[in-house]
Amino acid sequence: MSAQPFWETKKLHEMNMQEWESLCEGCARCCLFKLEDEDTNELFYTQVACKLLDHKTCQCTDYMNRSTLVPDCITMSPENSEVFSWFPPTCAYRLLSEGKKLPGWHPLVSGDPESVRKAGISIGGWAIPEDEVDDVEDHIIELDPDEGIKKSGT
Ligand code: SF4
Ligand code: SF4
Secondary structure, eight states: OOOOOHHHHSOGGGSOHHHHHHTOOOOOGGGEEEEEOTTTOOEEEEEEEOTTEETTTTEETTGGGHHHHOTTOOOOOTTOGGGGGGSOTTOHHHHHHTTOOOOTTSHHHHSOTTHHHHTTOSOTTTOEEGGGOSOGGGGEEEEOTTTOOEEEOO
16 A cells, blocks of 8 residues: 555645645746736636746746745745635645645646646646736636636637
């Protein structure tokens, strides 16, 4: 019988730094602009990505200075679990914080670093850079809460 993986046995705040970092599948969905309905607080995702995102690697181009350069960029840690709901429903941190399992396309489960892109979870290839957009509201999209597939664009 094989041992259970750490993400199924530990709470987020019990993980060491390496385990915590390995949860991020690098989808970059948290780098998409979101809009909130003032009346209902409903959150809408857009196809528009932060100006600091490298669209080829889906990595932040200035991670160390991101909070200064992009004040809206949320820094996540095991201690500030209240921000998890601001992350996409497919985000590993949010899933685990809600007591859910990691999906089959997560690299920790699949063993394949490319499985995020193959499953359509990575925003590489369909996100639009911030500086190419006039009005973010014109680029609202739908993200399937279970599969995380981009279902419609503009
Ligand atoms: S949404 Fe979550 S898993 Fe995806 S890049 Fe952001 S922190 Fe990592
Ligand atoms: S500053 Fe970096 S990590 Fe933050 S949203 Fe922009 S690209 Fe993503």
